Amino acid sequence: MCVMNKDSSTPLYQQIVDDIKQQITDGTLKEGDKLMTEQNLGEVYQVSRITVRKAIEYLVDEGYVMKRQGIGTFVAKKKLNRKFSNKIMSFTETCQAEGKIPTSELISLEWTQANPKVAMYLQIEEGARVLKIVRVRKSDGDPVMLEETYFPSKYSYLSGENLTGSIYEALRKHGTVMAHAVKTIGICYATNAEAEYLHVSSGQALLFHKEQVFDPEGEPIHYSQIIVDPERYKLTLFV
Numbered sequence: 001m002c003v004m005n006k007d008s009s010t011p012l013y014q015q016i017v018d019d020i021k022q023q024i025t026d027g028t029l030k031e032g033d034k035l036m037t038e039q040n041l042g043e044v045y046q047v048s049r050i051t052v053r054k055a056i057e058y059l060v061d062e063g064y065v066m067k068r069q070g071i072g073t074f075v076a077k078k079k080l081n082r083k084f085s086n087k088i089m090s091f092t093e094t095c096q097a098e099g100k101i102p103t104s105e106l107i108s109l110e111w112t113q114a115n116p117k118v119a120m121y122l123q124i125e126e127g128a129r130v131l132k133i134v135r136v137r138k139s140d141g142d143p144v145m146l147e148e149t150y151f152p153s154k155y156s157y158l159s160g161e162n163l164t165g166s167i168y169e170a171l172r173k174h175g176t177v178m179a180h181a182v183k184t185i186g187i188c189y190a191t192n193a194e195a196e197y198l199h200v201s202s203g204q205a206l207l208f209h210k211e212q213v214f215d216p217e218g219e220p221i222h223y224s225q226i227i228v229d230p231e232r233y234k235l236t237l238f239v
Contacts, residue, residue, distance in 0.1 A: 004045050012047050016055035024064055024075055035065060035073040066231070077142075077231045091137045091145070092166035100139045104164045107134040107146075107197070118150050121212050121223035129153045133163060136197050143198045144232045149224040177216055184210040188227065198229050206230065 002019045004012055023029040036044065041052045056073060059065045066076040095102035112132050119126040131151040136143050149167070151158060161170040168178060188208040195202040209226040 004047060012045075013051050013054040013058065016041070016045055016047070016052065017058050020055070020059060021064060029075050031075055031077050033075045035075070037072070090166055090168040091147075092169070095139050098139075101141075102166075103138045103141070105136040105138065105143075106163045107136060109133055109159060109163060114150070118223055121210075122150060122152055122220045124152055131156060131158060133158070133167070135163065139232065142232055144229055146194055146197050146227040147224060148226070149222050151222045152220070155221070171221070176221060178213050178221060179216040179218075180214050182212045182214075186210075190227070194227050198227070200229055200231075207233070 002015065004015055006012065008015065010018075020029065020035075029035075035041070035056075038049045038052045038056065041056075042049045045052065056065065056067075060067060060073075063076055065073050067073050092102040110132050111129055113127045114122060114124055114130045116126050118130060119128065122128075122130065124130070130153065133147075133149045133151070135147050135149075137145045137147055155171070155176075157174060158167065158170060161167070171178070186208045188206050190198065190200050190202055190204045190206050192202050194200075194206070195204065198206070200206070207228040207230050209224070209228060211222075211224040211226065213221045213224075215221055
């Protein structure tokens with residue numbers, strides 16, 4: 001730990017933030033490590049608990065550490081940062097932009113009949129034939145999301161593609177253009193099956209995405225229901 005420079009123009013809390021971030025970056029503090037208590041950190045850095053608390057709050061807001069009520073503060077899992085703007089980026093492209101290796105585990109591939117909700121989002125008749133693809137998406141080998149995606153029958157060629165890679169790459173190869181998307185984000189709680197796929201605890205709070213993606217003519221390309229581990233993923237919105 002660094003010695004605080006009380007004559008510096010950099011606030012003391014920021015010096016603590018920078019030091020802890022450096023320890024996380026260089027591996028001195030590893031994912032899941034517990035930080036010292038605010039009192040102990042104050043003694044080590046020779047600052048008040050108020051200064052330490054401000055530094056910890058900043059680190060929590062930035063996603064470097066997480067607080068567990070009644071237990072302590074821990075180094076957070078490094079999150080994949082997906083940035084939502086006017087450009088549609090696939091999970092694969094998001095990983096690559098972050099310098100990570102994307103992989104997918106295909107859970108199931110089947111033709112099924114569109115239930116009322118899927119039919120509504122795909123703008124097709126209820127009971128129409130749709131291709132359902134369920135995959136676990138991974139970043140550097142860590143499971144990040146469980147993805148259930150439905151395609152109208154016109155995209156039947158996907159059943160012959162490599163679904164452990166990028167579906168968007170396969171769509172583009174066939175001339176499909178993803179023009180815009182509508183995303184709805186909420187909270188859900190992991191079922192036993194979801195917990196097993198994502199390596200989390202059953203009942204843990206997770207992010208739930210509903211996503212419609214459209215072509216330039218406004219026709220739906222797919223509808224997805226996505227369960228996300230928020231400890232490995234964050235969203236940045238540009239408005």
